[in-house]
Amino acid sequence: MTIIEKLKNPTRRQLIVAGGLATGGLLLGYAFSGPSRQTLANRAASGEGEQMMATWIKISPDNTVTVYVPHSDMGQGVITALAMMAAEEMEADWSLVRPEQAPAETAFANENLGLNFTDGVNIPRLLQGVTDAAFVKLSQFMSLQVTGGSSSVRFTGEHGMRPAGAAAKDMLIRAAANRWGVPASECTAKLSHVTHPSGKSATFAELASDAAELSPPSTPVLKAKSDYTIVGKPIPRADIPAKVDGTAVYGVDIRQPGQLYAAVRLAPTFGSEVVSYDAEPILARRGVKKIVPIPGGVAVVADNFWRAKEAAAALDITFDTKGNEKLSMASLYAEHDAAIAADDSNEDVEKGDVATGLANAASTKQATYRVPFLAHACMEPMNCTVWIRDGKVDVWVGSQDALGTRARVAEVSGVDFDNVTMHPLLLGGGFGRRIPLRSGFFDFPSEIDFATLIAKEVDAPVQLLYTREDDIQHDAYRIAVTSSFTVGVDEKGMPVAWKNRYTIKDDPDEAAHIPYGVADQSIRYTDSQSIVPRGPWRSVAHTQHTFFNESFIDELAHDAGMDPFEYRRELLKDEPRHLAVLETVAEKAGWGTPLPKGRARGIAIQKSFKTIVAEVAEVSLGADGAVKVHKVTAVVDCGEVINSDTARQQVESGIIFGLTAALYGEITIADGAVEQSNFPDYEMVRMSDVPEIDVHFIESGAEIGGLGEPATPVISAAVANAVFTISGKRVRELPLKNHDLTPKADKLASAAE
């Protein structure tokens, strides 16, 4: 069967193709399709239940190896980490490896590549000479991978980079064996050379042309972990130098000839429509070129962003709020409570018989928890630059889903997908915000939609930029959620029946599930619709459910008169990975050892994205009741660590991101509009709030897990649990800043005993 025939076979799970470069190098492409994690993002990016990924490796005549990573780097170090995985399997000399994001201008890792081969024009310079027709077909199957769900390393790395690197090594070794007339089994690849015991040696580059003539192996053999020389090391990130001298180019930094700038004036109340506005005085302002109507508002286009923004703010405009002004947090929470009370619910987990379990319990406990909406507040305000001309569209943006963005721009512009060129740029933060996904364009249009609509009306490239106020008030928010527990315990206080009803199920599926050994469980959810746009937020549904479950289990521990660590330990005795993480965090944090007066520790644990994280927070309360987190100890079992420094960095990052939500994070709705607007009223953790962070990894050898998100959801419960120990106040609704935690002298004294 030829490669093309194999490609036509829909059951085929992995594809390898290779071709020579005109300059004498080798280009190897590896594609894999596999079952998708249940996310909206993945469903949008590929067929239902399946996601695809492509990896490209190039060997150049100067013996450098370029690894093209089909992911966005929004600070998580993924481009370096994935290149490390390929280089390790390939036996490349790391000093000769160039990790790169799949090139922007040529839409490298997607089907445009195939089109380029078909018609022979606009072939990316580095691909000239690659004529294997298989690329055409292969590339039609490819899409740029969504960066989300902490999936880069565990999906693309595990299923793409490693086999691609191993395949390249296999071909290089066979090329050397053929050239030297020796068995391949006698040749060794190391540090970008292939050698033979006879003393023969060749660089990868010298073998590349011969290797390109060989068939790639169908099942590349991976190295034993004990032989690793690159993976697991604290390799410096390739993207950092440009981020300390101002040369890094983010979406907001792109400039094209004749570029104009657009600012929006959006109705504060969601779902509003524009009634009228007075364009004349605005068009008379210096630099203003045009006013463009967009759904729910207008855009002002000018020759300088500040002029556009000032003009948009000065516009006299009237909106019709269409009845949506009735929405408030009180109305929303009343709906939540009514939905939970009615219990018209959908199954999440049903195990045993919770009704009988509750009836037979020694006692039961009821509690209701809530979290508010959260904005992402990426440091780079949302922006998108679009140029529509001659039936073609160019779009420049930092996106977590380059292909989805391209598809969306095609749809909104009415220009054929093939004539839309996406130029992915660096993201100044992502956290789930930069996935161009809404549940319907006119319900929740995004900045990408707006930029495209504006560009249709302007004969120039236009950069739409949100102000911070636009960004905070027109995000796709982490949803507000209510969760209600009724739990029965035995005579020792251990849970025997776990009934949980919550509003709105979000990804991932298992976020609300508990790891604890409770015989009877009924976890169900109700649907609750809201006009507030909703989107994934770092660790998605784990953010809310970890706070709920890990706080409530802490309540049960205290009610039982047990140490919260020992209580969890007892309940996790049949979960060895959880138990190891829990026991290690207790040991590393010095759980149970004396603390300075007025301080207490709180503990929490959660498995998310196949990684288990436990955190212990050491907390005190200021005289004004302000929560001060002194130290966080985190223990992480992600199966395997690829880059020990960036892995640590992601855990630090996740904790601080989650700490902002725990202490301050709150988007509230009044009159159908977001009440907060900028950092003064949507507060962020700053230098003075940051605890000492002590991170430890357990390399359990379990299936590799994600790292971008799993540290985030655990911290809120760890801190709130410590607050309870100090103050006796159980916080059942975030953020902590809303609670009067002013310490009482007697409580401080007892906490310190």
Place this chain on the structure above:
Amino acid sequence: MSVSFTVNGVSHTLDVEGEMPLLWALRNELGLNGTKFGCGVAACGACTVHVNGEAMRSCSTPVSSVDGAAITTIEGLAAAHGAAEKLAPIQAAWIEHQVPQCGYCQSGMLMAVSALLSENPNPSDAEIDETITNVCRCGTYPRIRAAIHSLSNA
């Protein structure tokens, strides 16, 4: 109005509204994009530059107020520490400690910290907390602190 100032040693004269913030003069009039827009209300520090050696939040600094001033942006930070150096010591420390993640806030962080260090070469943690109030959403703060101390102790 006509406003003149130097940016990284180069003289510029602009005919712009006096109330235009320096940030937008730098980014949209002069094409110096290293200085970032974060909040527009001097709350996050992403736009921090040096005006006559002092850290200023350029999003809330009208150009009329910097007429005749010497401005340094991230693009000129290395040269300001000696033309022969490719990187200022603080930039080298940022690489050594692998500080940036997304990197968007780091121009402002570097400008704020370099101003602090030129005034106070050995700041305490409390002084760092009080002076460096810039926002970083990726949470690079612990590494920023470590990088500052590595420079202080050098």
